[in-house]
Structures are given as structure tokens and as C-alpha cells.
Amino acid sequence: MSSQLRVTVWGENVHERENPLVREIYPKGMHATIADGIAENNEFDVRTATLQDPQHGLTNDVLENTDVLVWWGHAAHGKVKDEIVERLLTRVWQGMGFVALHSAHYSKPFLRLMGTTCSLTWREAGEKERLWVCNPAHPIASGIDRYFEIENTEMYGEPFAIPTPDEIVFISWFEGGEVFRSGCTWKRGNGKIFYFGPGHEAYPIYYHQTVRLVLRNAVKWAAPDPGKWIDSCPQIPADKAPQPLEIKGPRIHKEGEAGFR
Amino acid sequence: MSSQLRVTVWGENVHERENPLVREIYPKGMHATIADGIAENNEFDVRTATLQDPQHGLTNDVLENTDVLVWWGHAAHGKVKDEIVERLLTRVWQGMGFVALHSAHYSKPFLRLMGTTCSLTWREAGEKERLWVCNPAHPIASGIDRYFEIENTEMYGEPFAIPTPDEIVFISWFEGGEVFRSGCTWKRGNGKIFYFGPGHEAYPIYYHQTVRLVLRNAVKWAAPDPGKWIDSCPQIPADKAPQPLEIKGPRIHKEGEAGFR
Amino acid sequence: MSSQLRVTVWGENVHERENPLVREIYPKGMHATIADGIAENNEFDVRTATLQDPQHGLTNDVLENTDVLVWWGHAAHGKVKDEIVERLLTRVWQGMGFVALHSAHYSKPFLRLMGTTCSLTWREAGEKERLWVCNPAHPIASGIDRYFEIENTEMYGEPFAIPTPDEIVFISWFEGGEVFRSGCTWKRGNGKIFYFGPGHEAYPIYYHQTVRLVLRNAVKWAAPDPGKWIDSCPQIPADKAPQPLEIKGPRIHKEGEAGFR
Amino acid sequence: MSSQLRVTVWGENVHERENPLVREIYPKGMHATIADGIAENNEFDVRTATLQDPQHGLTNDVLENTDVLVWWGHAAHGKVKDEIVERLLTRVWQGMGFVALHSAHYSKPFLRLMGTTCSLTWREAGEKERLWVCNPAHPIASGIDRYFEIENTEMYGEPFAIPTPDEIVFISWFEGGEVFRSGCTWKRGNGKIFYFGPGHEAYPIYYHQTVRLVLRNAVKWAAPDPGKWIDSCPQIPADKAPQPLEIKGPRIHKEGEAGFR
Numbered sequence A, B, C, D: 001m002s003s004q005l006r007v008t009v010w011g012e013n014v015h016e017r018e019n020p021l022v023r024e025i026y027p028k029g030m031h032a033t034i035a036d037g038i039a040e041n042n043e044f045d046v047r048t049a050t051l052q053d054p055q056h057g058l059t060n061d062v063l064e065n066t067d068v069l070v071w072w073g074h075a076a077h078g079k080v081k082d083e084i085v086e087r088l089l090t091r092v093w094q095g096m097g098f099v100a101l102h103s104a105h106y107s108k109p110f111l112r113l114m115g116t117t118c119s120l121t122w123r124e125a126g127e128k129e130r131l132w133v134c135n136p137a138h139p140i141a142s143g144i145d146r147y148f149e150i151e152n153t154e155m156y157g158e159p160f161a162i163p164t165p166d167e168i169v170f171i172s173w174f175e176g177g178e179v180f181r182s183g184c185t186w187k188r189g190n191g192k193i194f195y196f197g198p199g200h201e202a203y204p205i206y207y208h209q210t211v212r213l214v215l216r217n218a219v220k221w222a223a224p225d226p227g228k229w230i231d232s233c234p235q236i237p238a239d240k241a242p243q244p245l246e247i248k249g250p251r252i253h254k255e256g257e258a259g260f261r
Helices: A020-025 A030-039 A060-064 A082-094 A102-106 A108-114 A209-221 B020-025 B030-039 B060-064 B082-094 B102-106 B108-114 B209-221 C020-025 C030-039 C060-064 C082-094 C102-106 C108-114 C209-221 D020-025 D030-039 D060-064 D082-094 D102-106 D108-114 D209-221
Strands: A005-011 A044-050 A068-072 A097-101 A121-133 A147-157 A167-174 A179-188 A191-196 B005-011 B044-050 B068-072 B097-101 B121-133 B147-157 B167-174 B179-188 B191-196 C005-011 C044-050 C068-072 C097-101 C121-133 C147-157 C167-174 C179-188 C191-196 D005-011 D044-050 D068-072 D097-101 D121-133 D147-157 D167-174 D179-188 D191-196
Touching: A005 A030, A005 A209, A030 A044, A030 A068, A030 A209, A060 A082, A068 A082, A068 A102, A068 A209, A082 A097, A082 A108, A082 A191, A097 A102, A097 A108, A097 A209, A102 A108, A102 A147, A102 A191, A108 A179, A108 A191, A121 A179, A147 A167, A147 A179, A167 C167, A167 C179, A179 C167, A191 A209, B005 B030, B005 B209, B030 B044, B030 B068, B030 B209, B060 B082, B068 B082, B068 B102, B068 B209, B082 B097, B082 B108, B082 B191, B097 B102, B097 B108, B097 B209, B102 B108, B102 B147, B102 B191, B108 B179, B108 B191, B121 B179, B147 B167, B147 B179, B167 D167, B167 D179, B179 D167, B191 B209, C005 C030, C005 C209, C030 C044, C030 C068, C030 C209, C060 C082, C068 C082, C068 C102, C068 C209, C082 C097, C082 C108, C082 C191, C097 C102, C097 C108, C097 C209, C102 C108, C102 C147, C102 C191, C108 C179, C108 C191, C121 C179, C147 C167, C147 C179, C191 C209, D005 D030, D005 D209, D030 D044, D030 D068, D030 D209, D060 D082, D068 D082, D068 D102, D068 D209, D082 D097, D082 D108, D082 D191, D097 D102, D097 D108, D097 D209, D102 D108, D102 D147, D102 D191, D108 D179, D108 D191, D121 D179, D147 D167, D147 D179, D191 D209
Parallel strands: A005 A044, A005 A068, A068 A097, A097 A191, B005 B044, B005 B068, B068 B097, B097 B191, C005 C044, C005 C068, C068 C097, C097 C191, D005 D044, D005 D068, D068 D097, D097 D191
Antiparallel strands: A121 A147, A121 A167, A167 A179, A179 A191, B121 B147, B121 B167, B167 B179, B179 B191, C121 C147, C121 C167, C167 C179, C179 C191, D121 D147, D121 D167, D167 D179, D179 D191
């Protein structure tokens, strides 16, 4: 039995089957290339899952055995079943890490975790992107100097409609004149969340060595803490109160009742 | 035409019709009493809406003309239609304030804005609650001394599974021994959000003068800023880029396309 | 008696006296031009103060009658007396707004409020800066479109060693390739704090119409809330405890004592 | 050479020498008992330092070889030399963890890191304190159930004048009726900071098994990330800019100059 972090890379796997351009760059699918990048140094136990798999490949068993879930989706956000999203969120709240890549800013799980529109501006012109490290000793920037560059990228620009991040790891500069908070962290329940901007399917971005390093760093950072916060909303009866307590006044709820939802 | 803040108080209106105990306390419905408390000093233009109204009383027109929405629900969270929730969220992101009361911690809009489970512990024993001001000059605590008390309350206790609040205005002490972050603020998009703990339907809490003061303060605080952030995800074509830009490499998107969702 | 917000613009007033280049741009001193920009629409009651004034122009009386303090300093941070800094901080904690401009990132008051090094990278090459609005309906960005530009600026770049801002209003793009969080907010005690990047003394930046608009917006945003939180650390004697309480065990402190500091 | 985390426990060591009551509880000094609690399971390399040591025991060498600094002080905050405080802060910004205990809310390093007054209310009546876990799977609460109790404690109550914590791990309930955010985290530069409320010198609190567990958990949590952010404010000359850049306009600074402070 492995003690390595267990990573599941989820890919929508639509463009790479339907668009010759994307297929040429990612013949095995983007998820496979992302997974290769994460597995590169044999530090993690990496598997993949796709939209087309039964239950999108995210069965209870898979999620229960996933420490960090990495998500790439774009054209088919709406096809992800709500019940799978709920299942996934429950695991994030328990402590599973969630790494949202590029167009996953509009994915159902990310939208649900943020509680905002997550809109942005964009341009597909193959321009240069330079990612600046805002927080030099942050674990996700480990091994990266002051900045790194991606020669051809899709521009994602501000305003990025997210809640204030806990920490900003990267801000991007674009050749065409925009900026973007391209590396941000949050915590929801016990789950650590990282959004990473680069990753347009028309360019070979997931072969970029520093991008792959960021993915590996992010997976390590997003690893669950040892504990697990199982959601519940327990009634604490009066005779179990920490202080001696006598019931006063009327009551709506029955003894031992689970409460409304 | 009034220049007052326009407040809509939404009430689930179930207990007060079905439970004699609640009906006796709130004969016109809890929403009516909450609205009375907010309207007390004629500072606001207050209306009410309930679950039973067509579109739950939250038509496009009503929401478009609401500056702050106050929400009380408990037994029928699941009956609130998802499309109305989406409509409401859109308005929050544009700037409409949202005040979630008591059991609304489990309401659909609040869950969606928080992105966490919002679970807590609870006990219905009519015990005393003492709300401490953590932030003495916060507008929501205006006019309140170091603390105020509610003689009979339902206990809501930690852990309260929320994202770290922007500010904590109140923390409650309970006779039975628990504590609770009972007054918290967040911002999502341009909307200001306040959660306020007190308000169990079995006790006459919305007649309490200081509770009513908090509601009025919260409405003022949650008022929209002048601007409005209409969500969109615009493509910025290369010839509209702030810097001169030549298109490089292949493209997935068409000129002028709206992008995937 | 005016009911306008009372603004004090503090200027170090060193370069403009010693350097011909700066004197030519700001013949009356930078503080005067900044004050003119804020007073432009007669919305505020604006005065100025400088390092050379007795008590740096920040007497108890001046501070007690200042709602928002705007600060520009660069060459003489070390000459600002610590006792004046303490006095100023006390007022911020009570609710006075504080707007730190450009090189004030290294000023004593800003360093004390942040608790970090506030270091950054910089370059004086007269390059173009484009400030992007990250938060379109934020009051500080009111009246500004998607971005605005400053033709000649000093570059201030990431990493900017600040605590995570409450909100980021602007991020700057620089011609030379850097990015910078150039408009950030925090709260310390009851005081609202805004840092604004532009303002190098070698260029006429405080004559720029949009820069002046930002200053006016920032002053309005940083206005104190009505209440005032006077710092104290009161002993609450046992017989004044909210719950009946019998003293148990030994004691270090005397009845009515003020406590150690 | 040990690969254990290197912990330095700093104690003011005044009460325990001057007050017979405290000496009886902590005959070797409070710092020694705190250090024993942390070292209990041989997980860390623990040393102590006191106010009376040369340079307060915090030489460059000691700080350079400290991963986490634990701080207890009360009666002699003002005797801690400012230059030692600066040295210590520099290490926190580089990544050294800082755990502030009880009355250290008013210590110079904590005040400097927070940027607020850190005032609170207090009462020395030997009452009961119950610490609730607000964040069940947080590493600092690891191994603790829903709450734990301290039979005799000094009350520290709200309002606690701190910046909004990144996370609240514990909130305390007091027998006399108050509440307090008794376990809070922040980050300043790369340093992780934890404030923990319990620890009045008149009671044997640092012998309490769960308090000692919290200290060990806090030390692990506050461990530095691998990187180190050495403060500087580098000039990036025009010919080193990431984008080709021609110098425009006048200049105040000389080539290669270090900049003002």
C-alpha cells in the first residue's frame, strides 16, 4: 500500500476528440498529459477520470481515495451531473484538495466553491504571458525564480469575479496589455483550493516544464490535513449541554430530531 | 419617488401558519414582524414576500427594485425554486445586500454564497444568549453597548462551517455552555452579506428592541455601492487589445464568439 | 461649521525644495497639488501639513479634526518622529482613514499598520503604467472604465510584501513587463486604509485627472464610520461579570488595577 | 545533526522570580514548563531563552537556528529591546513561526505583527474557561474533541482588537459570561503566527495536558515552508526589464542606487 498522495486528474476530454488541432497537441487527451506532468518525478499516485466515464469516473470509491482532485473542463461544463458535483464538494469540505485549471473557472465545482460569477475577460491570440511570483516563499512557487513565461497563451484578464483569495501566488502580465490573478488560494471547509490560469487547449501549455512544476507544487500544497470534518448539524440535547441546563419555554423540535434542511 | 433604501423581507411563512405556538407569537407571519422592526423609524421603504407568492414574490421586477433582501426560512428550504435562487444570486453579485437570519444558514441562497456546508450544532431549550460586540465601532453594532441579551433562545453553536468572515461583529455566549459566531460579514461580487444568528420561531425574538436595531443597522450596512457590476465574460479581440498585438498560432474560438460556459 | 469630510494631506516636502526637477513640476510642493486634486470639486474640507511644520503639522488638535489622512513621503521616512507616528496610529485605530501614496509603502505609519516589510521592486524609466480595475463597482473605482493609463511612471513591481489585502481595487501592467497590486484596502481597528501605487515625484502624476478622481474616491471610501473605538484594556471585576461569579484561587492583580503593558 | 523542528521558548521570567505564588507553580520558570510540554514526546529540538539573558537570549545565531519561536511575557513588555524585536520580526518575515501566548497579546513583537492595539477585557477570578474548536480538522486542533476546559483561568474577553484572523481555531466561553477568540492564525511575510489565549501565571495552566497538546500542534503548524523570502527592494534597471524598454523622461535616482528608506 502506497503512502503517496493520491491524485485524480479529471479531464472533460471533448476538444481533444473533436478538434484535430487539440488532438495533435494532446493525442492521449489533456488529462493524460496533465497526469504525466504531475507523475513525472514519481512523487504521487496519479490516476485519471473523464466526463465520458460512468459517473464521470468520480465514484464514491474513487473520491474517497483521492487526496487531491485536479480539474480541467471547458466546452462541456453543463454536462457534468449535479449529483457528482455534490459528491465532489462533500469531499472537498472533508479535506480533499481541489486544483482548478484555466477554463475550470466556469466549472460547476469551482463556481459552487466560490459563490461568485467567476467571470473574466479573454482573448485567443497566442500572445505571451509572464507569471510573476507575488509570494516568493509560498510552497506553490517553490523552485521558481521571480517569474516564468509562456510563449503562446490565451489571455485571461481582470476583472476576475472571485472572492478575495487567501493568498495570491501569481499575477500574470500579458503582451496585449492585460493583467490577471493567475494563481490564487482559498479554503472551503477543510479543503484547500488552488486556481491556476494557464492551460488553453490550443497551445502545448501542459508540456511546459514550469507549468508542470506548479502543478506538482500545488498538489503537495493542497494535500489534506490529517483530520476530517464530517458534516453534520447535531442537536445537543439539554441534558448533554456542557453546563447544567433546565429547559425553558416552548419547543418546536422533538427530542433527538435531526432538524430541518 | 422615494430615495429611501428599498428592503424586501422574505419569509418562508410555514411555521406561522401550521404551528399554533408560532402563530400566536407571529399572527401576521414572521416576515411581517421582521418588516415592522426594520420599518420602525420610517428610514426604509420595506415590503415583504413569501414562499407562497407567485415566483416566491421575487419577480425580476421586485429584485431589480430591492436594495437589500432579508431572508428567513427554516422548514421549507428545499421548496425554494432553483431558478429563483439563481435570479437572486445575480442581483447579489450586482450589489444587492443580503441579510440571512437564523435558520437561513441552511437556505439555498446562503449555501450558494458561502460555498461550504454551513452546518452548526443546536439545542432548543429556551436558554439565555448573550451577544458580545467584537468590533465596537462597526456600523452593524451602532448604538449597542458591550453586549446584549436574549432571555430565551435556541442555541446555535460552533463549529459553524463557514468561510472565514471578512469581519465578526458578534459572538454569542450561551447559558448551556456553547459559543457561536452570531454576526458575520462577507462580500460576494458587489453584494454585502450579513448573517445574524438569533431568530428561532418558538420565541418572540423579532420583537426584541436590540435585535430590531441590529436589523436596521444591517440593512444600512448592506446597501449597495453606487456602481453595478453586470456579469459578462467578454472576448477582447486582438485589434481591441490595449497594446498593439499580432495574432500568433492556432485558434479554437471564432472572432466575436461568446465563449463556452 | 462644515459637515464636509475633513482631509489632511501630509507631504514630506523635501524633493520639491531640493531638486529643481521636482520643484518645476510641483512649485508649491507635492502636498499642495495633491490637496488641490482632492479639493477640486469642493466636496471636502482639505488642509495640508508637512514634515517641516512643528510636530510635522500633526498636532493632537489637527489629528482629532481629521477624518482622512493622505500621506506622501519618500526621502525622509526616518525623520518622522516616532511619537507622532504613535499619535497618528491611535487615530487610525479609532477610525481615521489613511491613504498611503506611492513611496509611502516604506513610511513609518504604513509599515506599522501592515506588520510586514512592504518591500517591492522598482525602476525609474518613465515607462507606461496601465491600472486595471479588478473590482468594477468598488467605490474607489467609481467613474473609471476598465482601466486607465499613466504615460510616464516609475515601475513598482511584485513581489509586494504586504498582508493579503481585504480587497484589490487595481492591478498595474507595466511597459517593461512587470505587474503590481497598485490599489489595495485593509482595515486596522476601525480605520480604513488604502494604498495607491502611482505618484513618483519626477513626473506630473498628481495632475492626472483619473489619479485625482481615485484620490477623491479613496477619501470618501476611507471616511470613518460614526462610532469610535477608544482603546482600553479594562478589568471587569468579578462583581461586574455578566454572570454571577465567585472568585476562586489566587490572584496576581489588585482590585481595580490597570493591568501590565 | 537533527532534522527536528527547532523551537525556542522565550519567557520573560519576572513573576516566577518575584512572586512566591508563581514561583511555587513554576519553580524552574514558566518558560521551562512550556518547553517541557512542547518537548514531551521528543518530537522537537527545544531550547529556552529569557529576558535576562544577553540579548534576551535571541542572538542572530539563535534566531537563525530557530524554526518556531514561542513567546510568553507580561510584566516587562517594555523592557524588551527594540533592536531585538526588529531582528525577531525579520526572521518571522523570512518564515520563522511565532506563537504568542496569553499576555503576549501586548508584547512588542505581536503588536508589531498585528498593526492594531490588541486590547481586550480581562478578569482574574479563577473562573472556568471552555475552549470550543471552531475548525475541527485544523492541524492545531488535532486530537481535540469538540471542546476542552480549563478549571481556573483568567478571563480574556471581546472585543479583542486584532485584524481579522485568517482562521479561528478556538473561541472561549467563560463562566462569568464573556467570550474570546482564543486561538487565531495569521501570516505576515512568510511567517505563520498563532495566538493562544490561556496561560495566566497564577494558575498551573501549562501543566494541562490539552494545553500542551495545542502547543505541540501549533509548533508543527507554524513550521516554516521550505523557501525563505529575504527582504530587499531591488532596482531593476531598464536594460534588465523583461520587455525591451527605452528610458523616457527625467530621473531622480542614479543607476544602481539602492533607493530611499
